[in-house]
Amino acid sequence: MELREATWTDAEAADSDLAVLPVGSTEQHGPHAPLGTDVETARAVAEAGVDAYGDEAVVAPAVPVGVAEEHRRFAGTLWVSEDTFRDYVRETVASLAHHGWDRVVVVNGHGGNVGPLREVCGRITRHDDAYAVPFTWFDAVDAPDMGHGGPVETSALLHVSAAVREDRLDEAADGAAEGWGEWQSGVNLAYDTAEFSENGTVGDPRTASAERGAELLDEAAAALADLLERIENR
Numbered sequence: 001m002e003l004r005e006a007t008w009t010d011a012e013a014a015d016s017d018l019a020v021l022p023v024g025s026t027e028q029h030g031p032h033a034p035l036g037t038d039v040e041t042a043r044a045v046a047e048a049g050v051d052a053y054g055d056e057a058v059v060a061p062a063v064p065v066g067v068a069e070e071h072r073r074f075a076g077t078l079w080v081s082e083d084t085f086r087d088y089v090r091e092t093v094a095s096l097a098h099h100g101w102d103r104v105v106v107v108n109g110h111g112g113n114v115g116p117l118r119e120v121c122g123r124i125t126r127h128d129d130a131y132a133v134p135f136t137w138f139d140a141v142d143a144p145d146m147g148h149g150g151p152v153e154t155s156a157l158l159h160v161s162a163a164v165r166e167d168r169l170d171e172a173a174d175g176a177a178e179g180w181g182e183w184q185s186g187v188n189l190a191y192d193t194a195e196f197s198e199n200g201t202v203g204d205p206r207t208a209s210a211e212r213g214a215e216l217l218d219e220a221a222a223a224l225a226d227l228l229e230r231i232e233n234r
Helices: 006-011 037-053 082-098 111-126 151-160 165-174 208-232
Strands: 018-023 102-106 130-137
Touching: 006 165, 018 037, 018 208, 037 151, 082 102, 082 111, 082 130, 102 111, 102 208, 111 130, 130 151, 130 165, 151 208
Parallel strands: 018 102, 102 130
Antiparallel strands: none
């Protein structure tokens, strides 16, 4: 059940203590992919995972702004501090728990959210009346070429939306970095994406396909369904 489409009486009738909270980011993904890429993919995985799970788990509305200051030099990128992000997630989980959905999987679509989510889910579990775990969908699939706005995310978008500007794929590839960061002695010297990628893209999105996107979504949904089952029985 998706809360954004449900009435309060629908929510009251839900027979589950499980909830899924998608979190993403509003940030640049190159000249070809929309600013809302991480929100769209997180929401799609959350919904598909609950469908695959086959129970009455609740899907909360997606959190659209995350920890993304590394993309600040590209227009349209929005960000909040790690403290603000953690507080928002924690209080949202607390409100879910208030209604009885006190086992929560936070489905994440943005790399910058990973560290703060691990910390806040631990804090929720240790100190609040809820149990929470983070699930970053691209870490749960076979995606060694993840990049940023690269073949993985572009494939996922081609499958779940019509927002990819396919006429800009060559432009995206021409200004892309081959890998994330500027490395020396095991240290990433770059704090901002613009330091190593001309247009914000990492990886070649021209190799993306809707078919691969469908496979990635199925793989992520199956992993999320397995996680929900484990948490229900834990």
